[in-house]
Amino acid sequence: MTEENAQVVVQLTAVRKEYGESVALDGVSMEIRAGEAVAVMGPSGSGKSTLLSMIAGLDRPTAGSVVVHGDDLGTLDEKGLALFRRRRIGMIFQFFNLLDDLSALDNVALAAQLTGTSAAPARKRALELFEELGITSRRNTYPAQLSGGERQRVAVARALMNRPAILLADEPTGALDSRAGEQVMDLLIDLNQIGQTLLMVTHDEQLATRCASRVIDFADGQIADERSLERTA
Numbered sequence: 001m002t003e004e005n006a007q008v009v010v011q012l013t014a015v016r017k018e019y020g021e022s023v024a025l026d027g028v029s030m031e032i033r034a035g036e037a038v039a040v041m042g043p044s045g046s047g048k049s050t051l052l053s054m055i056a057g058l059d060r061p062t063a064g065s066v067v068v069h070g071d072d073l074g075t076l077d078e079k080g081l082a083l084f085r086r087r088r089i090g091m092i093f094q095f096f097n098l099l100d101d102l103s104a105l106d107n108v109a110l111a112a113q114l115t116g117t118s119a120a121p122a123r124k125r126a127l128e129l130f131e132e133l134g135i136t137s138r139r140n141t142y143p144a145q146l147s148g149g150e151r152q153r154v155a156v157a158r159a160l161m162n163r164p165a166i167l168l169a170d171e172p173t174g175a176l177d178s179r180a181g182e183q184v185m186d187l188l189i190d191l192n193q194i195g196q197t198l199l200m201v202t203h204d205e206q207l208a209t210r211c212a213s214r215v216i217d218f219a220d221g222q223i224a225d226e227r228s229l230e231r232t233a
């Protein structure tokens with residue numbers, strides 16, 4: 001199946017988001033199809049993180065609609081949105097957002113337990129992901145003892161636990177040195193090549209062009225440009 005006729009995973013229609021006086025998103029419409037890897041670029045303050053939080057159901061638009069994996073987020077109440085986030089969305093951040101007092105494995109297993117999976121199968125799935133991501137030896141280590149690259153791989157494992165419809169990454173290499181950053185990028189490329197739909201925000205043009213098949217440039221809360229790429233990876 002080519003991406004052009006693949007299922008639409010994310011559909012934004014005329015999304016506007018205001019925070020008090022400031023307009024973070026100003027009429028954004030876009031579509032992301034199953035299997036795509038899309039990079040969002042643009043200056044600080046242009047609305048990139050706000051875009052991710054709309055798609056993740058972390059916050060609601062002031063106007064417009066967001067449909068993800070067939071769910072119109074505007075029709076969900078708070079509980080419905082929380083369930084939606086846990087089941088459909090995987091998210092990774094610049095600063096990993098791991099829980100310091102849980103081991104790497106428990107950080108990951110927790111994601112499944114929060115959707116009602118019991119401890120044993122949650123740990124089993126977490127161990128499979130540790131294996132796939134090459135971090136098995138770090139499973140009992142606490143975040144403070146992990147390198148930045150290892151922390152981000154644990155965060156990726158956590159994001160993948162519930163087989164999300166889309167993996168959202170907000171500057172995932174922003175806090176890593178270039179070598180660890182490249183390893184995380186390679187991991188995201190591998191995941192996309194086995195079918196994971198991906199939307200990532202990055203400042204790094206080189207990384208975007210390696211990872212993504214489409215780049216969307218944001219400026220002042222709007223889509224300023226959109227480019228299709230031949231992936232160089």
Ligand code: ADP
Pocket residue numbers: 019022023024042043044045046047048049050051
């Ligand atoms: P980017 O990720 O591209 O740097 P953001 O989406 O974080 O941009 O922010 C877009 C605009 O919205 C900025 O002007 C920012 O100050 C504002 N903004 C974002 N989140 C909030 C918030 N929770 N409260 C108030 N203003 C916000």
Ligand code: MG
Pocket residue numbers: 048049050170
């Ligand atoms: Mg941001």
